[in-house]
Amino acid sequence: xxxxxxxxxxxxxxxxxxxxxxxxxxxxxxxxxxxxxxxxxxxxxxxxxxxxxxxxxxxxxxxxxxxxxxxxxxxxxxxxxxxxxxxxxxxxxxxxxxxxxxxxxxxxxxxxxxxxxxxxxxxxxxxxxxxxxxxxxxxxxxxxxxxxxxxxxxxxxxxxxxxxxxxxxxxxxxxxxxxxxxxxxxxxxxxxxxxxxxxxxxxxx
Numbered sequence: 001x002x003x004x005x006x007x008x009x010x011x012x013x014x015x016x017x018x019x020x021x022x023x024x025x026x027x028x029x030x031x032x033x034x035x036x037x038x039x040x041x042x043x044x045x046x047x048x049x050x051x052x053x054x055x056x057x058x059x060x061x062x063x064x065x066x067x068x069x070x071x072x073x074x075x076x077x078x079x080x081x082x083x084x085x086x087x088x089x090x091x092x093x094x095x096x097x098x099x100x101x102x103x104x105x106x107x108x109x110x111x112x113x114x115x116x117x118x119x120x121x122x123x124x125x126x127x128x129x130x131x132x133x134x135x136x137x138x139x140x141x142x143x144x145x146x147x148x149x150x151x152x153x154x155x156x157x158x159x160x161x162x163x164x165x166x167x168x169x170x171x172x173x174x175x176x177x178x179x180x181x182x183x184x185x186x187x188x189x190x191x192x193x194x195x196x197x198x199x200x201x202x203x204x205x
Contacts, residue, residue, distance in 0.1 A: 020065055020186070020200040023047040032062040032109045032187055033095050040104075041190050048196040049188065051086060059104035060192055062089070064185040071181045071205035074158045077198050082150040083121040084193030087137060088114040090158060091165075092184045109187035112179070113137035114158055114167050116195065118150040134169040142167070142174035153198075161205050 020028060026037040026044055038061040043050045049063070080086060092111035100106050115137040117125040125131045129141035134156070146169045148154050157168035160181050167175035188197055 015203055017201045017203045020202055021049060021198070023198065028066050029063050030066055032064045032107050032185075033097050034064075035107075037063065038107070046196075048198045049200075051188065051190045051193065051195040051197075053081070053192055053194045055102075056192075057101035059100035059102070059106050060190040061105075061107040062095075062109045062187050062189050064092075064095075064109060064187045066185075068183045068185050069202060069204075070160075070183045071162060072160055072202050073205060074160075074186060074200075074202045075155070076157075076200045077153050077155050078116060079153045079196050080116060080118055080150055081194040082118055083123075084116075084118050084150065084195060085122050085124055085191045086116040086193055086195040087189040087191070088116065088156070088158065089187035089189060090114070090160060090184055091179065091182060092187060109185075109189075111184065111187070112165070113189070114156065116156075116189075119145070119147060121150065134167050134174040136165075136167065136175050136177060140175050140177055142169065144169075144172050144174055146170045146172045146174065153196075159205075 031038045041061045089109045089111045092109050094110050097105050097107045115135040117133050119125045119132050133147040134142035159166040162181050165179050
């Protein structure tokens with residue numbers, strides 16, 4: 001456990017909410033492989049972590065929490081551009097880094113993914129309900145379509161208990177499945193879409 005993790009554990013007893021983003025700085029967030037916050041692909045602005053749309057061929061870097069969590073309830077708000085695609089990853093199995101066309105690098109977290117997409121205009125979402133907003137990406141379609149229009153903020157929640165995972169979207173539970181909890185960071189995906197995240201907070205189960 002890092003010193004910061006220990007401080008968080010002492011300051012935020014089980015059941016109490018802890019903010020993961022102060023709305024002003026990138027403190028507590030790293031490039032997913034553990035490097036410094038990737039300021040060429042992410043920006044802190046207007047109280048949000050903003051995933052920037054960049055030129056094709058450039059490297060897309062996911063970002064991760066500095067701290068790791070096991071059983072938790074994670075709440076966040078987000079909005080996405082028209083036609084956009086993004087996600088929140090957890091129960092991370094591995095990370096990798098590989099070359100992009102422009103000489104920079106892609107950096108990806110691999111694990112379970114809470115899908116974020118503009119279902120009305122994103123071509124990937126159009127292919128399969130398991131790629132709709134709120135889905136466990138590629139595996140479980142959401143039980144209801146509760147996403148707001150592109151450009152509007154949504155409220156989401158991920159619950160990871162000892163053997164149960166839930167996805168919530170705008171007050172509705174849209175996915176539930178069985179999976180063993182394990183220690184993992186929370187990862188925000190960069191998918192070359194303008195996506196904004198705010199009010200990220202977590203509490204232990």
